Amino acid sequence: MPEGPSILILKEQVQQFSGQKIMEVSGNAKIGIERLHGQKIIAFKTWGKHFLICFKTFTVKIHLLMFGSYRINERKDTRPRLSMKFKNGELNFYTCSIQFIEGPLDEAYDWAADVLSDAWDPKKAKKKLKEVPDMLVCDALLTQEIFAGVGNIIKNEVLFRIRVHPLSTVGALPVKQLNLMIKEARNYSFDFLEWKKAFVLKQHWLAHNKGVCPRDNVPFHRAHLGKKHRRTFFCELCQVLYT
DNA sequence: CCGGTTGTTCAGCG
DNA sequence: GCGCTGAACAACCG
Numbered sequence: 318m319p320e321g322p323s324i325l326i327l328k329e330q331v332q333q334f335s336g337q338k339i340m341e342v343s344g345n346a347k348i349g350i351e352r353l354h355g356q357k358i359i360a361f362k363t364w365g366k367h368f369l370i371c372f373k374t375f376t377v378k379i380h381l382l383m384f385g386s387y388r389i390n391e392r393k394d395t396r397p398r399l400s401m402k403f404k405n406g407e408l409n410f411y412t413c414s415i416q417f418i419e420g421p422l423d424e425a426y427d428w429a430a431d432v433l434s435d436a437w438d439p440k441k442a443k444k445k446l447k448e449v450p451d452m453l454v455c456d457a458l459l460t461q462e463i464f465a466g467v468g469n470i471i472k473n474e475v476l477f478r479i480r481v482h483p484l485s486t487v488g489a490l491p492v493k494q495l496n497l498m499i500k501e502a503r504n505y506s507f508d509f510l511e512w513k514k515a516f517v518l519k520q521h522w523l524a525h526n527k528g529v530c531p532r533d534n535v536p537f538h539r540a541h542l543g544k545k546h547r548r549t550f551f552c553e554l555c556q557v558l559y560t
Numbered sequence: 561c562c563g564g565t566t567g568t569t570c571a572g573c574g
Numbered sequence: 575g576c577g578c579t580g581a582a583c584a585a586c587c588g
Contacts, residue, residue, distance in 0.1 A: 562588105563587105563588095564586105564587090564588095565584105565585100565586095565587095567583105567584105568582105568583095569581105569582090569583095570580105570581095570582090571579105571580095571581085571582100572578105572579090572580095572581100573577105573578085573579085573580105574576105574577095574578090
């Protein structure tokens with residue numbers, strides 16, 4: 318489910334509950350969700366992969382991690398972690414991380430780091446990247462403080478698009494490639510969003526889960542790279558290594 | 561049916 | 575007490 322664009326889709330799908338009062342709350346979350354009973358939802362927001370349910374004085378932060386899921390006006394067979402019932406329907410979350418954030422959200426989040434946000438600030442991303450010159454680009458793209466919302470698929474596709482080898486270091490990237498990486502992190506995220514909405518995301522993958530480079534027609538290398546050890550697909554011919 | 565994974569947290573170590 | 579690393583967790587797909 319869960320790279321940033323998928324969470325944005327979730328936000329769009331639940332708008333029917335914005336402004337609604339929670340009539341019933343249940344679930345196996347261990348953090349006192351009874352607190353939500355009778356509360357009115359002020360707004361739904363997202364920050365990268367975080368799904369945020371905003372109330373007057375606090376916020377519920379939901380992270381779907383790898384295996385989380387949700388249902389709108391439907392139920393799965395398993396127990397929900399959080400279930401909220403409204404006059405006009407219900408919203409159920411399964412196997413996810415749920416936390417409270419107290420106080421103003423603006424104090425908790427750097428909105429400029431969210432690649433899908435109107436507040437996204439490429440200059441700020443560049444500044445943060447300059448501070449970690451030794452970091453591998455395959456790790457940098459997955460760093461949520463810099464590229465909130467980017468996940469493993471987006472990482473692989475961005476690096477392929479800009480022809481940069483995943484083991485390149487941030488500090489060794491020529492300015493042109495550095496700027497491209499920042500630009501494509503956002504660009505591809507919006508492509509991901511549109512393709513996902515149209516149920517055609519997978520057929521647009523050029524590198525992720527692919528066997529052969531479409532540019533050079535040679536087998537992709539695949540390895541678990543970087544400190545994050547995430548599966549990486551790359552072409553040794555067209556993706557340039559900068560170190 | 562088993563292996564792999566669109567992600568994060570935290571215990572344990574040096 | 576820090577920063578880093580690997581294990582643990584989870585459920586669905588192919």
